[in-house]
Amino acid sequence: NAGVTQTPKFRILKIGQSMTLQCTQDMNHNYMYWYRQDPGMGLKLIYYSVGAGITDKGEVPNGYNVSRSTTEDFPLRLELAAPSQTSVYFCASSYSNRLNQPQHFGDGTRLSIL
Amino acid sequence: GQQLNQSPQSMFIQEGEDVSMNCTSSSIFNTWLWYKQDPGEGPVLLIALYKAGELTSNGRLTAQFGITRKDSFLNISASIPSDVGIYFCAGQRETSGSRLTFGEGTQLTVNP
Numbered sequence: 001n002a003g004v005t006q007t008p009k010f011r012i013l014k015i016g017q018s019m020t021l022q023c024t025q026d027m028n029h030n031y032m033y034w035y036r037q038d039p040g041m042g043l044k045l046i047y048y049s050v051g052a053g054i055t056d057k058g059e060v061p062n063g064y065n066v067s068r069s070t071t072e073d074f075p076l077r078l079e080l081a082a083p084s085q086t087s088v089y090f091c092a093s094s095y096s097n098r099l100n101q102p103q104h105f106g107d108g109t110r111l112s113i114l
Numbered sequence: 115g116q117q118l119n120q121s122p123q124s125m126f127i128q129e130g131e132d133v134s135m136n137c138t139s140s141s142i143f144n145t146w147l148w149y150k151q152d153p154g155e156g157p158v159l160l161i162a163l164y165k166a167g168e169l170t171s172n173g174r175l176t177a178q179f180g181i182t183r184k185d186s187f188l189n190i191s192a193s194i195p196s197d198v199g200i201y202f203c204a205g206q207r208e209t210s211g212s213r214l215t216f217g218e219g220t221q222l223t224v225n226p
Contacts, residue, residue, distance in 0.1 A: 031212050042202055042216030090156050094212055102147060105156030
């Protein structure tokens with residue numbers, strides 16, 4: 001079972017470059033999320049989506065953009081990479097927003113901006 | 115901002131020892147979740163708690179949802195080397211939909 005798949009696993013960017021972090025899930029989940037995890041910290045929500053065509057900001061959205069054209073895919077875009085965006089990025093999905101539908105996570109994308 | 119206080123930040127124990135970690139909040143959560151993160155991987159759900167006072171076990175793991183709904187603890191009994199990792203608590207509120215608030219994690223090291 002694939003679950004939540006993130007690509008790439010690692011990436012080094014130069015300041016000012018742009019890139020898209022890919023996330024796809026094969027569980028037919030309606031809800032998808034992007035988190036960042038800084039060293040020694042918990043996960044912070046960047047953006048989330050409750051279904052295709054609908055996205056909303058989380059706790060730390062500045063410097064990022066998302067889109068949700070299909071149920072399966074939820075890419076995260078960095079337009080002008082900055083050193084402060086060096087982090088590990090996790091995508092997650094859940095079937096619904098009901099409390100008994102927990103989120104399932106991908107293995108992360110480790111991004112360094114130099 | 116961060117609303118969950120998780121402690122301890124790190125633990126170094128001997129194999130076979132029991133472990134306890136907890137999370138506290140200044141506000142109420144409707145669900146408490148405990149995740150484990152192995153190096154280089156994403157968090158994996160260990161236990162989910164949905165009712166105040168609920169005590170749930172998953173093998174050697176036991177977690178409880180505090181009566182006040184502002185705290186939760188996780189116990190690991192008879193630790194083994196593969197318990198090494200970072201343990202995160204997470205809270206969820208009905209008013210926030212599916213969004214989770216995470217604690218900062220407890221790094222567990224088990225010495226064989």
